[in-house]
Amino acid sequence: MPIKLPSDLPAYDVLTHEGVMVMAEEQAARQDIRPLRIGLLNLMPKKIDTETQFARLIGATPLQIELTLIRMTEHETRNTAPAHMEAFYRPFQDVKNEFFDGLIITGAPIEHLPFQEVTYWDELVEIMDWTQTHVHSTFGVCWGGMAMIHHFHGVQKHMLEAKAFGCFRHQNLTPASPYLRGFSDEFVIPVSRWTEIRQDEVDAAGLTTLLGSEDVGPCLIEDAAHKALYIFNHFEYDSDTLKGEYDRDVAAGTQINVPMNYYPGDDPARPPQNRWRSHAHLLYGNWVNQMYQTTPFDITQIAHGTSR
Template structure:
């Protein structure tokens, strides 16, 4: 089934070129099914790139997905046209009376800051609290996952000695979330790009299950078995060249960033990286949407706080 996005969203052409199944608003309204309503809180500076990455994964589901884009009102990013935000993005006040099957909170390049020093932290906290009764399930990516775990469970992040940067293999853990991880092999790759981490002991003490972790990069995914909320500390949604773009950007800026590990063939940055993680990205998001469809109430106004 297709994904419903705004008819004039610039990302539509890029998604069409990849044969992502799209549906326009008029066609969606004629289908006699309730679409899965997903709210994407996009905190990344490159909004269009992130829109494509997540729409691509959500659009691969056999279910119809209606994607709503969200931003913060208290902070306007500098790298995106204000007209784009006004036309395609909504704020908490815009959606306050609506209900969604899921809220996705993306990463953000602010992880070295204490949570309370983030300009929109108060607003983000309000969004997360609002979501407990207006979104059936939450999915956090990288800093977004850390923010969700901080607000809901009080789990702190900690600074690492150096940036964790590259493609790392992660081991699937024995857990109760068999539907979500169905089809995964015992060891699979994930892109990692962060300066901070969360301790496995803190996560488990809060009652969350660790789904995947690595000896090199630590915890990769965790989940609340009660609410079904999912916390992904890495970036399965990344394109093949995303880490390379970050690496070149840091080099040009004079930052002391090492070449991403296990990324370029033969550690030669003149060679094209190979996207070895994309099948697992599609698999995870497909499982997530299918599980959401089975668990969510048909009447979203009946959502109760299960955190």
């Protein structure tokens, strides 16, 4: 089954060209089935790139997905055309009375700021609390995951001396987890951040670490009590996303290392290789499947904590 997207959303044409099954809203309306409702709270500046990356992953399962693009209510983006935001995004205050099977909260390039100094922090706190009564499963990604683990457990983010930048080897720490079905024992994941979450603080919070790295620390955390997963690295990245970040910093004269273990021979003149795509599809496919197996058919029952 395909992912349901507006036919004029840029991701529709991109994913159709890639062979991902997509369905226009008018087609989906003719199917007698309840799709999984997944919201994407997109905090990234390049919103079109980000929405395409996540739509690609959650649209690769056999289930019909209805993707709702959500933005912060008052925050104005400076990197995406207002017409695009007006056409495809709904402010949180307009969806807060609705229910979702899943919600993805993306990262944001504001790692250097204390959480309470982020201009939309108060509304984000409202959203995180809202997930406990209106969302069956929430996936916090990079800064979004750090914000959630801080809000619910007081776990701090810590500044790194140098940016963790490149493709780092990770270990499968909990092979029996339903979110890790099909995972290898070791694999690489793109990393791009100036902050870290520390394993001892995760352990002290009583949370389960599913994926981790000896080089860049915990990666994927399960928070069963809050119906959430937190991932601090970027399975969703395209093959050339790290290259785009590196080229941008080089052009701006910013001090930046060549992303580790990314270019063949660590040579930026050579095309980067994608060695994480299959595990990206496994993780998000497992998340969607687990959601489908446990979410109530009557979506309003999420408010009562009901599962199948």
